[in-house]
Amino acid sequence: MDELPSENQFGIATLLLGGVGFLFGPQLLFVPIMTLLFGVLTSGTYDRNKEQNPWTFNLGIMFSIIGIVLHQIGYTHILM
Numbered sequence: 001m002d003e004l005p006s007e008n009q010f011g012i013a014t015l016l017l018g019g020v021g022f023l024f025g026p027q028l029l030f031v032p033i034m035t036l037l038f039g040v041l042t043s044g045t046y047d048r049n050k051e052q053n054p055w056t057f058n059l060g061i062m063f064s065i066i067g068i069v070l071h072q073i074g075y076t077h078i079l080m
Contacts, residue, residue: 008052008053014057018064024067
């Protein structure tokens with residue numbers, strides 16, 4: 001188990017907030033913007049020597065960018 005790559009807690013938070021930014025970004029623009037800022041500012045905290053996975057940061061940032069784009073084009077999700 002020690003040989004498996006670990007996850008950075010900031011990466012997990014960025015991924016979760018990116019999902020929230022994707023869901024609520026078309027209605028609330030500040031959520032994906034704050035997630036994008038958080039993800040970019042904390043993306044340098046993962047350690048390549050510990051083989052931490054940077055994809056959690058990448059996906060969270062991508063989800064927040066998609067939330068911003070959806071807000072700009074005026075698309076809204078139907079959350080039921």
